[in-house]
Amino acid sequence: MQSLALLLALAATLGSVNATHFKRLRGVHLGTAKRVIVQMFGWNWDSYGFVSRLSVVDGLQPVSYTLTSKRGNRQQFQNRLAWFTACHNAGVGVIADTIWNHMTGMDSGTGVAGSSFTHYVYPGTYQYQDFHHCGLTSNDDISDYSNRAQVQTCELVNLADLATDTEYVRGRLAQLDASKRTALHPLRPEMVLTSIHRHRRRRPLQTLSADFPGKPYITQEVIFGSGEPVTPNEYTGNGDVQEFRYTSTIKDAFLNGNIAALQNLDNRGWVSGTSANVFVANHDTERGDSSLNINSPRNSFILGTIFSLAHPYGTPTVLSGFTFTNSDDGAPNNGAGTCSTTGGSGGWRCEHRYVAFSGMVRFRNAAGSNALSNWYSPSQDRIAFGRGSAAFVAINNRDDAWSYTFQTALPAGSYCDAITGKPNGSGGCTGAVYTVSSSGTFTASVYPRSAVALYNDSNIALCDNQGQSYALRSAAMAVTETAAER
Ligand SMILES: *[C@@H]1O[C@H](CO)[C@@H](O)[C@H](O)[C@H]1NC(C)=O
Numbered sequence: 001m002q003s004l005a006l007l008l009a010l011a012a013t014l015g016s017v018n019a020t021h022f023k024r025l026r027g028v029h030l031g032t033a034k035r036v037i038v039q040m041f042g043w044n045w046d047s048y049g050f051v052s053r054l055s056v057v058d059g060l061q062p063v064s065y066t067l068t069s070k071r072g073n074r075q076q077f078q079n080r081l082a083w084f085t086a087c088h089n090a091g092v093g094v095i096a097d098t099i100w101n102h103m104t105g106m107d108s109g110t111g112v113a114g115s116s117f118t119h120y121v122y123p124g125t126y127q128y129q130d131f132h133h134c135g136l137t138s139n140d141d142i143s144d145y146s147n148r149a150q151v152q153t154c155e156l157v158n159l160a161d162l163a164t165d166t167e168y169v170r171g172r173l174a175q176l177d178a179s180k181r182t183a184l185h186p187l188r189p190e191m192v193l194t195s196i197h198r199h200r201r202r203r204p205l206q207t208l209s210a211d212f213p214g215k216p217y218i219t220q221e222v223i224f225g226s227g228e229p230v231t232p233n234e235y236t237g238n239g240d241v242q243e244f245r246y247t248s249t250i251k252d253a254f255l256n257g258n259i260a261a262l263q264n265l266d267n268r269g270w271v272s273g274t275s276a277n278v279f280v281a282n283h284d285t286e287r288g289d290s291s292l293n294i295n296s297p298r299n300s301f302i303l304g305t306i307f308s309l310a311h312p313y314g315t316p317t318v319l320s321g322f323t324f325t326n327s328d329d330g331a332p333n334n335g336a337g338t339c340s341t342t343g344g345s346g347g348w349r350c351e352h353r354y355v356a357f358s359g360m361v362r363f364r365n366a367a368g369s370n371a372l373s374n375w376y377s378p379s380q381d382r383i384a385f386g387r388g389s390a391a392f393v394a395i396n397n398r399d400d401a402w403s404y405t406f407q408t409a410l411p412a413g414s415y416c417d418a419i420t421g422k423p424n425g426s427g428g429c430t431g432a433v434y435t436v437s438s439s440g441t442f443t444a445s446v447y448p449r450s451a452v453a454l455y456n457d458s459n460i461a462l463c464d465n466q467g468q469s470y471a472l473r474s475a476a477m478a479v480t481e482t483a484a485e486r
């Protein structure tokens with residue numbers, strides 16, 4: 001609660017917020033030392049135990065600014081407020097996934113809330129002049145990614161591109177932000193980390209931070225394209241940028257064995273780690289071949305995710321998805337999500353409950369802002385590294401066990417392995433236990449295609465969305481639900 005009080009104090013003293021302040025505030029809000037996002041893909045607002053986004057869009061393609069969408073209505077949203085509050089009190093933020101810069105790509109239709117629209121007319125909200133009309137291609141869609149003007153002013157796959165550089169549109173967006181905060185009240189408006197901003201290579205929203213005094217966490221989808229003039233680095237002034245080169249590099253490293261090359265990720269010309277939002281897979285890439293996914297061979301998806309949560313580069317998002325046969329299959333059971341204790345059920349995968357993933361969120365909390373340390377890699381498919389005196393991981397991406405005595409900077413003691421268990425609440429551990437000597441060493445036999453992860457944090461707050469027997473309980477997660485209508 002200390003950090004929250006600090007945030008409010010800062011907010012009160014800042015009249016107009018410049019980009020630097022904004023970043024710092026965001027850091028305070030999510031907690032610089034504990035930022036992991038879980039993307040609850042496809043979950044509706046009534047889903048067991050989870051709030052989904054508070055959102056005014058129908059999926060990734062907004063058609064109206066009401067609180068009703070496929071995810072549920074306002075009442076269903078408000079039903080989740082108790083959980084919001086419980087999580088909030090435990091230090092877990094909720095990110096409402098909102099799209100600020102475009103409306104739908106459909107030429108006409110009726111939204112779930114009953115609003116009808118055509119491509120550039122959303123009665124009562126937007127009209128023709130509130131959209132960009134680039135006039136550079138026959139249908140105003142981007143056709144040439146080597147053309148900066150097209151990329152930044154034309155439409156991406158027909159998505160009607162809001163003229164976010166106009167007073168009117170910016171005013172509407174600010175109202176939208178305010179209305180969501182009101183809906184959350186008496187909850188706690190300050191807990192709403194509004195808005196995943198799917199920027200899609202559009203021009204920056206120059207004064208976004210000033211327009212949205214709620215200090216939303218912003219992550220922008222600006223996919224790097226080799227040789228293209230518009231680059232992800234141009235967008236870091238708005239907030240975080242999704243670094244897709246990370247995603248493909250993780251895939252390549254874990255499938256082809258060269259994980260030793262992953263030591264330094266901040267010297268590759270990517271978005272700097274402090275501005276990067278990274279993931280092993282998101283809801284789009286898991287349906288294509290540009291990332292690992294749950295079906296990738298040799299446990300590579302699990303190991304890649306363990307790496308992602310252990311390595312300091314970027315703010316990691318963990319996708320919690322559902323099984324599908326065709327890439328446009330919708331979520332099971334109309335979006336009513338269900339999990340088992342440490343995994344999914346009813347077609348939901350619930351990766352956020354996997355023992356290794358929730359354990360690694362604890363690890364990341366414990367690691368805090370400690371830099372990578374004690375790197376050791378005897379071969380390109382085995383790596384071990386620490387995060388100062390707070391945490392240490394060894395990853396074995398090979399088919400034979402890795403027996404070794406690792407040098408760490410951990411204090412002497414017994415540690416509960418984050419990959420196989422968690423503290424049992426009375427000083428024990430539900431998984432493997434390793435003993436670190438007074439000189440900081442421990443001996444392990446790391447199973448094939450597996451990992452060992454130790455961390456020292458006696459102080460991790462818990463968020464239990466059901467009040468009991470829920471496996472995740474990680475204070476570090478900001479829960480977001482990316483609403484894609486598939
Ligand atoms: C936790 O582990 C300790 C040490 O193994 C054990 O004594 C204790 O009974 C366990 N507690 C629970 C609740 O399982």
Ligand SMILES: CC(=O)N[C@H]1CO[C@H](CO)[C@@H](O)[C@@H]1O
Nearest residue numbers: 411412413414415456457458
């Ligand atoms: C297992 C272990 O070494 N735990 C240590 C973690 O750090 C605290 C201080 O923050 C020590 O008191 C514990 O002994």
